[in-house]
Amino acid sequence: MKSAKGKGALKKDTKEALKAVDDRKLGKRKAAAKTDKGSNRPAKKEKAAAKDPNKPKRPPSAFFVFLEDFRKTYKQEHPNVKAVSAVGKAGGEKWKSMSAAEKATYEAKAAKRKSEYEKTMAAYNKKQESMADDGDEESDRSRSEVHDDDEEESAEEEEDEDEDDD
DNA sequence: CGCCTGATTGTTCGA
DNA sequence: TCGAACAATCAGGCG
Numbered sequence: 001m002k003s004a005k006g007k008g009a010l011k012k013d014t015k016e017a018l019k020a021v022d023d024r025k026l027g028k029r030k031a032a033a034k035t036d037k038g039s040n041r042p043a044k045k046e047k048a049a050a051k052d053p054n055k056p057k058r059p060p061s062a063f064f065v066f067l068e069d070f071r072k073t074y075k076q077e078h079p080n081v082k083a084v085s086a087v088g089k090a091g092g093e094k095w096k097s098m099s100a101a102e103k104a105t106y107e108a109k110a111a112k113r114k115s116e117y118e119k120t121m122a123a124y125n126k127k128q129e130s131m132a133d134d135g136d137e138e139s140d141r142s143r144s145e146v147h148d149d150d151e152e153e154s155a156e157e158e159e160d161e162d163e164d165d166d
Numbered sequence: 167c168g169c170c171t172g173a174t175t176g177t178t179c180g181a
Numbered sequence: 182t183c184g185a186a187c188a189a190t191c192a193g194g195c196g
Contacts, residue, residue, distance in 0.1 A: 064174090
């Protein structure tokens with residue numbers, strides 16, 4: 001029951017290409033990390049993936065932000081549930097059930113998360129450049145900061161009534 | 167004993 | 182532009 005897939009076929013969208021994502025279900029994502037054999041994304045023969053000093057993990061999408069909160073709630077109502085997939089499914093269903101306005105709440109948080117990620121990525125990129133030239137690592141200079149103007153902003157209570165009704 | 171998978175969707179980077 | 186992988190979680194399952 002993939003559901004969603006061909007349910008109503010309201011719009012093709014990029015679903016066609018997304019179908020590839022379904023493939024990863026069989027086990028692809030970690031396939032690379034699983035064995036070091038030629039499973040590296042970069043077709044590099046040796047030392048392809050240089051362990052990054054500070055890998056900037058991707059910021060959680062709005063869905064994940066919502067999940068973080070949802071997981072807690074779900075566990076409270078289902079303390080016996082010990083399947084991560086259970087929360088995932090439940091969360092996914094609810095996520096789609098949520099209104100655009102409500103999702104926007106999480107989106108706003110996710111957006112902020114992304115902003116921070118940009119900074120982290122900037123420093124990360126810089127580091128890579130620094131290392132590429134000289135073996136000098138840990139240069140305080142990297143802490144230049146892009147533009148520290150607004151830090152913690154009231155990312156809450158930012159309702160945006162954007163009813164997107166079809 | 168320890169790594170990996172499962173399931174959700176979104177996001178992000180690379181080619 | 183498209184594709185593919187990875188982000189958290191948590192316990193179980195297999196090598």
